[in-house]
Amino acid sequence: MKKLLLTLLAFTVVSSAHAQVLKRTIPSGGTRSVAKVAVYEEGKGVFSPSGWMGDVSCIKADPKCPDKPKTGKMCMKWIYDNSKGGQAGWAGVYWLYPENNWGGKKGMDLTGHKRISFWIRGEDGGEVVSIKIGGVKGEFKDSVTKELNALKLGSQWKQYSIDLTGRDLSNIAGGFCWTADGKLNPKGCTFYLDEVVYE
Secondary structure, three states: OHHHHHHHHHHHHHHHHHHHHHHHHOOOOOOOOOOOEEEEEOOEOOOEEEEEEEOHHHEEEEEEEOOOOOOOOOEEEEEEOOOOOOOOOEEEEEEEOOOOOOOOOOOEOOOOOOEEEEEEEEOOOOOEEEEEEEOOOOOOOOOOEEEEEEEEOOOOOEEEEEEOOOOOOOOEOEEEEEEEEOOOOOOOEEEEEEEEEEO
């Protein structure tokens, strides 16, 4: 009997600890505050930049670039080099959860978050990129899609945000996405991203 009681006590402690971890890492609804979820922050993030699209051979990436990050010691550097052309005429990358999930699996529940914000700058200024969250199709399609189309970048860091108040965030596989159009970037483009977070 004593052994059974000890076993139940241990299980209760473990269950309680697990619940606390879930409370911190899995957003919940209502008015309670939710934990920040990083797409990219100092080289790390919950979502994986595994969804390369379009002319993928034209994309180059440095996820730990030390070249003037907004904060910390690193940022992401992305190069869309269409100097050798490309059949699609565009390229882009999705940050997916789990990795390589194009809707075949359930995404992340981000219920309770109010916005996604990010910092971005161009190499020289004049680069044009579009930003999207959600939009992944498939059996477990994303519960929301929102876009910022054709952002013309400056050479200095600028913060943008996408308002998600009142939106259904119960299933998000495509946590963040950028695309670059060859017609809008005839010489390609190089740009930097930092501090991409759901808040």
